[in-house]
Amino acid sequence: MIRVKHPLDKCNIQQESFLENVSGELKEFHSLMFSYGNATYLYHNLPIEPTLQDFNEWLGGLDGNIKKDMEKRGFEACKGVLSFTRYVREKKDIGLDEFVKEKMGKEEYEKYKALL
Structure with missing residues (x-):
């Protein structure tokens, strides 16, 4: 079941x-x-509402080419990236x-x- x-x-x-x-x-x-x-x-x-501050904090934890790629994509495009949305949820104790x-x-x- x-x-x-x-x-x-x-x-x-x-x-x-x-x-x-x-x-x-x-x-x-x-x-x-x-x-x-x-x-x-x-x-x-x-439902979550990530902020630009959340995005910048998340970027701070990324390394090398991944960080560069996400910076290039920008905040709006990264709102659907699972690792970013999970970061925001975890930050809010979810x-x-x-x-x-x-x-x-x-x-x-x-x-x-x-x-x-």
């Missing part, structure tokens, strides 16, 4: 259909993977791991982590 559902019905249907055709421990494995993936999708779609653990439940989250 997929504990964390995707916000798009089409994706839920595809995931459930996939699980119907998988047996045994693979079913649990894929169920956990779907739940984790759906939870991270929800996390990365939480951590990915805690968010996912809350959505999946501690037991399911620990099962997922044990797979890694």
Whole structure:
């Protein structure tokens, strides 16, 4: 069973259909993977309002060519870059791991982590 559902019905249907055709421990494995993936999708779609200050702080933590590329892209273009949006969420105490653990439940989250 997929504990964390995707916000798009089409994706839920595809995931459930996939699980119907998988047996045994693979079913649990894929169920956990779907739940984790759906939870991270929800996390990365939480509304945030990054600031130019956030952008400059984030750039300060980047190295070499990545930093140069992001500077070249600029603040507006980087508002959709996952590492930047995660930085802003983490700065506002919305951590990915805690968010996912809350959505999946501690037991399911620990099962997922044990797979890694």
